[in-house]
Amino acid sequence: xxxxxxRRGFLAGLGTATAGLxxxxxxxxxxxxxxxxxxxxxxxxxxxxxVFAPNPFIQIGSDGLVTIVCHRSEMGQGIRSSLPVLLxxxxxxDPRKIRVVQGDGDEKYGDQNTDGSTSIRNFFEPMRQVAAVxxxxxxxxxxxxxxxxxARLTTHDDAVHDPATGKALGFGALATAAAALxxxxxxxxxxxxxxxxxxxxxxxxxxxxYVTGRAAYGADIRLPGMLTAVIARPPVVFGKLATLxxxxxxxxxxxxxxxxxxxxxxxxxxQPLGGVAVIADHTYAAMRGRAALDVTWDAGxxxxxxxxxxxxxxxxxxxxxxxxxRQVGDAERALAGAARIVEAEYVVPHLTHAPMEPPVAxxxxxxxxxxxxxxxxxxxxxxxxxAKALGFPKAQVTIHVTFLGGGFGRKSIPDYVVEAALLARAxxxxxxxxxxxxxxxxxxxxxxxxxxxxxxxxxxxxxxxAWRHRLAYPSISATFxxxxxxxxxxxxxxxxxxxxxxxxxxxxxxxxxxxxxxIGWMRSVNNVQQxxxxxSFIAELAAATRRDPRDMLMAxxxxxxxxxPADQGLDKLGNYGASLDKHPIDVARFHRVIGKVxxxxxxxxxxxxxxxxxxxxxxxxxxxxxxxAQVGRGPRGELRxxxxxxxxxxxxxxxTDRVRSQLEGAFVFGMTSALHGAITIQRGAVEQTNFRDYPxxxxxxxxxxxxxELIASDGPPGGIGEPGVPPVAPAIFNAIHALTGERVxxxxxxxxxx
Amino acid sequence: MKLTVNGVxxxxxxxxxxxxxxxxxxxxxxxxxxxxxxxxxxxxxxVHLEGRAVRSCVTPMRRAAGHAVTTxxxxxxxxxxxxxxxxxxxxVPQCGFCQAGQIMTAAALLAETPQPxxxxxxxxxxxxxxxxxxxxxxxAAVRKAAGP
Numbered sequence: 001x002x003x004x005x006x007r008r009g010f011l012a013g014l015g016t017a018t019a020g021l022x023x024x025x026x027x028x029x030x031x032x033x034x035x036x037x038x039x040x041x042x043x044x045x046x047x048x049x050x051v052f053a054p055n056p057f058i059q060i061g062s063d064g065l066v067t068i069v070c071h072r073s074e075m076g077q078g079i080r081s082s083l084p085v086l087l088x089x090x091x092x093x094d095p096r097k098i099r100v101v102q103g104d105g106d107e108k109y110g111d112q113n114t115d116g117s118t119s120i121r122n123f124f125e126p127m128r129q130v131a132a133v134x135x136x137x138x139x140x141x142x143x144x145x146x147x148x149x150x151a152r153l154t155t156h157d158d159a160v161h162d163p164a165t166g167k168a169l170g171f172g173a174l175a176t177a178a179a180a181l182x183x184x185x186x187x188x189x190x191x192x193x194x195x196x197x198x199x200x201x202x203x204x205x206x207x208x209x210y211v212t213g214r215a216a217y218g219a220d221i222r223l224p225g226m227l228t229a230v231i232a233r234p235p236v237v238f239g240k241l242a243t244l245x246x247x248x249x250x251x252x253x254x255x256x257x258x259x260x261x262x263x264x265x266x267x268x269x270x271q272p273l274g275g276v277a278v279i280a281d282h283t284y285a286a287m288r289g290r291a292a293l294d295v296t297w298d299a300g301x302x303x304x305x306x307x308x309x310x311x312x313x314x315x316x317x318x319x320x321x322x323x324x325x326r327q328v329g330d331a332e333r334a335l336a337g338a339a340r341i342v343e344a345e346y347v348v349p350h351l352t353h354a355p356m357e358p359p360v361a362x363x364x365x366x367x368x369x370x371x372x373x374x375x376x377x378x379x380x381x382x383x384x385x386x387a388k389a390l391g392f393p394k395a396q397v398t399i400h401v402t403f404l405g406g407g408f409g410r411k412s413i414p415d416y417v418v419e420a421a422l423l424a425r426a427x428x429x430x431x432x433x434x435x436x437x438x439x440x441x442x443x444x445x446x447x448x449x450x451x452x453x454x455x456x457x458x459x460x461x462x463x464x465x466a467w468r469h470r471l472a473y474p475s476i477s478a479t480f481x482x483x484x485x486x487x488x489x490x491x492x493x494x495x496x497x498x499x500x501x502x503x504x505x506x507x508x509x510x511x512x513x514x515x516x517x518x519i520g521w522m523r524s525v526n527n528v529q530q531x532x533x534x535x536s537f538i539a540e541l542a543a544a545t546r547r548d549p550r551d552m553l554m555a556x557x558x559x560x561x562x563x564x565p566a567d568q569g570l571d572k573l574g575n576y577g578a579s580l581d582k583h584p585i586d587v588a589r590f591h592r593v594i595g596k597v598x599x600x601x602x603x604x605x606x607x608x609x610x611x612x613x614x615x616x617x618x619x620x621x622x623x624x625x626x627x628x629a630q631v632g633r634g635p636r637g638e639l640r641x642x643x644x645x646x647x648x649x650x651x652x653x654x655x656t657d658r659v660r661s662q663l664e665g666a667f668v669f670g671m672t673s674a675l676h677g678a679i680t681i682q683r684g685a686v687e688q689t690n691f692r693d694y695p696x697x698x699x700x701x702x703x704x705x706x707x708x709e710l711i712a713s714d715g716p717p718g719g720i721g722e723p724g725v726p727p728v729a730p731a732i733f734n735a736i737h738a739l740t741g742e743r744v745x746x747x748x749x750x751x752x753x754x
Numbered sequence: 755m756k757l758t759v760n761g762v763x764x765x766x767x768x769x770x771x772x773x774x775x776x777x778x779x780x781x782x783x784x785x786x787x788x789x790x791x792x793x794x795x796x797x798x799x800x801v802h803l804e805g806r807a808v809r810s811c812v813t814p815m816r817r818a819a820g821h822a823v824t825t826x827x828x829x830x831x832x833x834x835x836x837x838x839x840x841x842x843x844x845x846v847p848q849c850g851f852c853q854a855g856q857i858m859t860a861a862a863l864l865a866e867t868p869q870p871x872x873x874x875x876x877x878x879x880x881x882x883x884x885x886x887x888x889x890x891x892x893x894a895a896v897r898k899a900a901g902p
Contacts, residue, residue: 076849076886207842210850211857212833213786213826220785228780253769282780283789284772356790356798356851356885405788405851406885437791657845661891665848668887691795691883700876702889 052175054183056108057087057127058134064158064172066093070100071109072119073377074206075355075407076665077721078658079119081205083127086120086654089195090131092138092155093171100205105379105399113378115412115521116576117621117719120654124717125189132187134178141177142169192652192714201657206403217403218360218375219434226362226430227256229423230286233275233443236299236684237517238266241276245294249278252292254285259426261419267482268518270385272419273443279427283434299684305516307449307681311347314451317472317511318345323486326497328569329505331457334466338457342544344537346454347746348529350679351447352688353522354696357405358440361420364430369396374417375404382414386421397421408669409521413445441694442686445520446679448473452533457505462545464556467503469496472511473529474519485512487526493574494620495530495726500587502558506569517681523666527620527726528673532747535616535730540743549615549734550598557617560588576621582716583622589649589711590617593626596709597647601628614735616727621719623650627667627727630703631735639739639749641671641732643703649711650718660708663724667706670728671697675749755819759784760828770816774808775799777815778825786826786854790883797882800855801825807862809881826854829861836899837861844895848886856882860896869900 052060059067068084080100088095103109111122135155142160143150146167154161159168192198209215234240246258257279264271278289335341361374363386370390376382379399387394404411420433435443450473457466475491478484487510489497496508522528535553542552563585565573575583594617598604606613617626628645646663653659676695680687688694733744757764757777764782773792778784778801787810790798794809801810802824803817829835833842837857840846847853856879863870863878870878875896884892 074849076847078848204842204845204847206850207845207847208833208838210847210853211826211838211841212829213784213854215850216785217788217851219779219789222783222785282776284768284776284780287792354885356796356849356883357788358790403851404849406849408885434789437793437796661845661848661888664890665887668889669885671887672885690793691791692793696883696885697887697889698883699879699889699892702887704872704890706890 052179054134054137055130057130058091060134060171060175062172062175064170065099066091066097066158066171067099067101069103069109071103071112072123073112073114073379073401073404073407074102075114075377075404075411077119077662078204078655079114081202082655082658083119083123084205085197085202086124086195087127087131089197090128090190091135093158095197095202097158102401104401105383107380112380113412114407115377115409117721117723121578121622121717121719124652128189129186132189133184136184136187137178137181138171138174140181141174145169145177198652198654199656202655215403217357217405218362218373219357219432221362221373221402221432223362223364223430226432227279227281227427228283228286229277229279229431229433230283230290230436231261231275231277231419231433231439232290232293232295233273233439234297235442236297236302237268237273238264238300238302239684240274240298240300242296242298244276246276248294249289249292252280252285252289254281255289256280257427259423261422268479270381270413270415270418272415272422277419277423279423279431286434287436302516303684305681305684307350310449311451314449314472314511314513315345315347317513318451318453318470320511322470322472322509322511324507325492325510326506326508326569331466331468331505331507334505335455335457335468338466339460340458341455342458342541343453343455344540344745346452346529346533346536348450348532349747350449350517350681351522351673351677352441352444352679352694353406353408353410354440354694355404355406355408355410358435358437359411359416360432360434361417362430362432363420363424365421365424368392369398370421370424371398371400372417372420373400373402374420375402375407375411376414376417377404377407377412378414381412382417385414385418389418390421390425408523409525410444413520437691438689441688441690445479445518447522447528448476448519448526450529452529454533454537456537456541458545462547464503464541466505467501468507469534470509470511471496472513474513474515476519476521478515479519485514486510490574491526493576494525494527495534495618497568497570498563498573498575498585498619499534500557500563500585500590502556516684523669524620524722524725527618527722528729531616531618531726532729535618535727536733536743536745539614539730539734539737543737550594550603553594553615553617554591557587557590560591562586576719578622583718585619589624590619592711593617593624593647593649596711597626597628597645600647600707600709601630601645603628612735612739614731614733614738616730616734618723618726620723620726623648623718623720623723625663625723625727627731629728629731629735631732631739639736641701641703643705643707644731645707645709646724647709647711648724649713650720650723651713651715652717653710656710659710659720662720663708664706666724667728668697668702670725671701671732674729674732674747677748755815757815757818757823759823760825766815768815771814773811774801774813774815774818774823775810778810784825784827788851788854790852794881796852797859798852798855800858800882802858802862805862805865807859826858829857835861837864837895840895840898844891844898846888846891846895848888852882852884856884856892860892860899863896864900870896
């Protein structure tokens with residue numbers, strides 16, 4: 001079975017509906033959906049059915065089939081099993097019967113950048129509104145037909161119901177009439193308790209496709225005449241091709257063409273890294289052709305970057321006063337007068353995303369149009385980048401979103417999509433650019449490399465009276481804007497500026513850290529190193545004062561209150577783009593998850609039972625997560641994470657099963673960063689190449705039990721894809737300290753970066 | 755070279771050292787078997803050769819000639835293998851990319867060890883990476899498929 005995609009099939013259907021024309025009958029082009037079973041489920045499927053389509057997200061056929069567009073990329077977070085159900089609930093459709101189709105990149109959907117754990121927190125209300133409008137129109141159509149007041153009608157199970165008469169009309173029977181009505185600008189939402197599927201464990205919409213091999217990822221797209229490209233890229237960012245002899249490569253059976261890619265100019269942005277592409281009949285020929293290239297590189301200005309000496313540079317930066325970013329009271333004076341000072345330094349190396357599916361994109365150019373199929377987190381950004389690279393108007397570039405075999409932030413930057421577009425033009429044929437694992441590890445947008453120094457002043461009674469936090473790491477901003485040497489407010493807003501501290505004297509400073517490789521967003525972003533340092537340090541303060549770590553954590557966070565910018569010595573708080581009125585920084589919610597997780601883990605009985613537990617809590621992406629890790633020793637005396645408890649307050653939850661799954665997975669993901677992950681750079685080039693030297697947590701290392709406690713809430717939803725990660729590493733290291741007395745301050749555990 | 759994949763005979767015109775993975779994906783069009791590392795480090799490409807789990811990314815096509823090759827597409831009709839059912843019921847997949855390899859490895863385990871312990875499962879699946887971290891549900895699903 002070849003997954004063959006026809007252009008016609010993709011261009012027809014809901015994806016081409018425009019908001020202005022959406023109202024009314026639309027007879028859509030017929031196509032052969034049966035020829036493309038897997039791809040068809042991802043893209044709008046052609047249908048001859050006339051439809052009611054009041055907006056780009058909902059389509060109801062006269063056969064009663066409710067189609068809902070998922071405009072956010074599916075990369076394992078389960079969005080296709082969650083957001084469409086919310087629309088169905090608000091509409092009154094049976095979520096078990098809806099068809100979900102994946103939206104192309106298109107500004108009519110609004111923001112599609114599947115990043116920042118935003119898919120539910122930013123779209124919960126807008127998607128309800130979209131569905132409420134459609135519901136109102138269906139009700140109006142039924143009220144007109146029955147000549148009864150609309151106010152007494154309700155919808156459920158794909159029908160409008162009149163409780164007074166017991167009559168019901170299916171959505172399909174009302175589609176024509178509803179389509180003739182004007183689309184109201186707004187409609188009243190149902191009371192939230194009527195969303196009967198929200199807050200339950202919902203099935204995995206794509207489950208069967210995942211386990212049968214039918215789900216189509218970026219690499220699974222096949223076009224007639226398609227060639228495959230593998231690229232030799234310069235090992236150092238902004239390096240250039242020096243010499244190339246491609247004679248041997250061209251002799252490899254199946255190799256068609258060798259193409260040099262343009263050299264990028266700083267800042268890196270989403271530009272491809274350049275290099276030499278080997279275009280061939282299939283992947284194996286392209287890989288062998290690349291291996292046969294005789295190529296040398298000019299390393300350029302970043303050749304001096306060495307991550308080991310850079311660690312020393314970062315540490316020097318945090319050992320001196322830096323740029324002031326947060327100040328309350330006079331921490332230096334309080335430190336000078338303290339009965340005792342506790343200090344610690346923490347180092348986190350570069351990390352990489354390592355999604356199981358390396359980046360891949362397929363592009364086809366037909367005259368003045370470009371059509372792309374790719375695993376992207378941000379199809380509109382990919383559309384812009386391809387349009388710019390080809391010199392096409394944006395409207396002539398179509399981006400179809402496949403399943404993503406993991407994203408974790410890597411696939412939010414479309415350098416690989418641009419490569420495919422440039423090579424499709426150069427080859428005069430559709431081209432799939434396949435990144436090898438080696439490419440993915442060596443040419444990523446890495447998690448930043450950081451050093452942090454924390455100092456606390458204690459009074460004679462052991463109370464924390466001063467807190468000084470210094471940080472230095474290359475900013476993601478420098479990937480897009482030259483000369484940024486300090487973290488942005490947004491980066492520091494991930495657990496530093498927004499950290500509640502019931503301490504009268506607080507000082508936060510940043511040191512300079514120029515960027516020499518591409519830094520990007522990796523799941524939880526700067527929360528990773530910032531939670532690691534802060535939550536480790538609070539446990540260090542507990543150890544120094546012989547207090548229970550939970551008691552010290554509660555003391556440092558302080559009493560239940562909401563945090564204002566003024567409390568933090570700031571004019572404003574970024575708060576992940578959300579208003580503080582709607583999403584306050586609420587210390588009571590920290591307390592609640594700490595209470596829940598320690599109760600579940602039997603924290604108070606831990607010492608008696610000889611178990612070593614470690615606790616950490618962190619708020620990120622508007623959700624509050626506390627973790628307790630239990631560490632013991634395996635049969636050969638090795639450290640083992642035996643089990644874990646997670647308590648989460650993420651506000652309203654749509655799909656409890658996917659939330660649990662994300663939190664379980666976040667723990668294992670966090671274990672990799674804590675125990676194994678380190679990208680090191682020598683002479684400007686990444687030293688790791690594959691899973692043998694960038695190891696991931698394997699099944700035998702995963703805890704035997706992960707217990708997830710969800711706090712029931714009808715508050716506004718927070719994020720869930722990322723917030724589970726940051727507390728994992730400090731919880732594990734706090735447990736290791738409890739077990740062994742050893743304090744780990746440099747990640748990862750199994751490999752010191754220095 | 756003649757290959758039999760999921761009971762179907764294919765005549766493949768390619769160098770006989772071409773890894774089975776690329777033969778399956780690029781020449782035969784069976785894309786359920788995934789490329790993850792190319793060096794037998796992640797298990798995403800796992801298929802069965804005469805019922806035994808092998809990493810197709812390092813298996814030259816000539817080694818598969820004359821033997822029955824089974825891929826995820828041929829494991830069952832319509833996803834009815836007990837492991838596939840358990841995987842769906844327990845919501846194992848997140849991104850899903852590694853799961854064909856996980857299931858193929860687990861199927862070979864169950865064929866040899868119908869009632870595996872957690873240690874047996876961890877041992878058998880030690881070569882199958884999941885970056886999403888679905889390992890706990892994988893263990894539970896293998897146990898569920900094994901039955902009481």
